[in-house]
Amino acid sequence: xxxxxxxxxxxxxxxxxxxxxxxxxxxxxFAGVVIAVAVQLVLGILGAGIGLxxxxxxxxxxxxxxxxxxxAGLYWLVTTVVALGAGGYAASRVAGxxxxxxxxxxxxVVWGVTLILTLYLLTSAVGxxxxxxxxTVGAVAGAxxxxxxxxxxxxxxxxxxxxxxxxxxxxxYLSDVPSDPAQMTPEQAQKEIAKQLPALAxxxxxxxxxxxxxxxxVAAQRKISRPEAQAQVTRAEQQFxxxxxxxxxxxxxxTDSAAGAAAGTSFVLVLALIVGAAAAGFxxxxxxxxxxx
Numbered sequence: 001x002x003x004x005x006x007x008x009x010x011x012x013x014x015x016x017x018x019x020x021x022x023x024x025x026x027x028x029x030f031a032g033v034v035i036a037v038a039v040q041l042v043l044g045i046l047g048a049g050i051g052l053x054x055x056x057x058x059x060x061x062x063x064x065x066x067x068x069x070x071x072a073g074l075y076w077l078v079t080t081v082v083a084l085g086a087g088g089y090a091a092s093r094v095a096g097x098x099x100x101x102x103x104x105x106x107x108x109v110v111w112g113v114t115l116i117l118t119l120y121l122l123t124s125a126v127g128x129x130x131x132x133x134x135x136t137v138g139a140v141a142g143a144x145x146x147x148x149x150x151x152x153x154x155x156x157x158x159x160x161x162x163x164x165x166x167x168x169x170x171x172x173y174l175s176d177v178p179s180d181p182a183q184m185t186p187e188q189a190q191k192e193i194a195k196q197l198p199a200l201a202x203x204x205x206x207x208x209x210x211x212x213x214x215x216x217x218v219a220a221q222r223k224i225s226r227p228e229a230q231a232q233v234t235r236a237e238q239q240f241x242x243x244x245x246x247x248x249x250x251x252x253x254x255t256d257s258a259a260g261a262a263a264g265t266s267f268v269l270v271l272a273l274i275v276g277a278a279a280a281g282f283x284x285x286x287x288x289x290x291x292x293x
Contacts, residue, residue, distance in 0.1 A: 023102050024109070028095035032110040036087025036280075037117065043079035047072070077272050081279040084111055088283035100285050107284030111277045181220035189221045200237070211237075 051072065088107030097103045178184055184192065192213070199210035211233060219229035 023097070024105065025091075025095035025097075028091045029106060029109050029113060031094050032087035032089075032091030032106070033113045033117065035090045036083045036110060036114045039083040039086050040079055043082065044076075047075045047079065050075075073268065077275065080272060080276045084114065084276045084280040085283035087111075087114065088280035089287045092284035092287035097288055100288050103284040103288035104281045107280040107282070108277060110284070111280035114280075115273065115276075181217040184217065184221070186221065189217050193217055 084107075087110045091106045091110045092103040095102075095106055097106065178188070181189065181192075196210040196213050199206045200214065201207070215226060215229045215233050218224075218232060219226045222229065
């Protein structure tokens with residue numbers, strides 16, 4: 001007769017092997033993100049208070065914009081390192097990880113979620129301001145590369161002047177202007193010269209005709225010979241060209257400076273993000289080493 005022995009242990013079913021524990025704890029990551037954002041906000045408010053104490057408009061001891069901006073940037077970098085380090089440390093401790101790689105992953109995920117959340121808050125709260133600033137820079141860059149002929153209508157548009165209205169008004173003023181420069185009054189001569197200036201700026205055959213007309217008017221009004229009038233008009237034209245070139249060079253220089261500053265800011269921002277990721281990873285791995293000890 002066979003005897004059956006009960007061991008009290010259920011047989012292992014190969015088809016139902018125990019599930020591998022999840023190595024990424026989103027609850028711990030969420031806790032780390034909350035702590036990182038909270039620490040960043042507290043330190044940011046503290047920095048704003050410190051900065052306001054340095055402003056004294058009565059005594060005139062307000063710090064310069066350059067020094068104040070550098071100080072604010074360094075303070076923001078330090079607060080980012082502290083906040084992300086605390087968030088990564090908290091996430092690793094709450095998750096209870098035993099391996100440094102798992103802790104590093106928790107810290108980097110805390111950094112990534114915090115970065116995405118910060119960008120979302122910035123774009124939703126001050127996105128209009130930032131977008132307006134970049135649109136302004138783009139408009140300046142576009143205007144700097146245009147020619148004088150294209151820049152003049154833009155300037156008129158910005159000033160609220162309709163080009164059609166200007167032409168109709170000029171036509172009304174010049175409708176009774178005599179064709180002979182010697183018969184013009186000083187006011188009529190000035191208006192006639194102003195009428196010829198756009199054609200003179202365009203150059204070509206039309207510009208030569210406009211220049212000849214202006215020379216005739218100057219000679220008749222000032223009672224001088226035509227060569228003398230030609231010399232005066234040439235000097236005035238050269239001065240106009242120099243002024244125009246200086247204005248274009250100034251606009252291009254300002255645009256180049258703005259572009260260089262934007263590029264430098266981008267590089268500094270990338271460096272700050274990398275430092276933040278390193279701080280989050282270091283905080284997380286530090287928590288793991290302390291646990292093992």
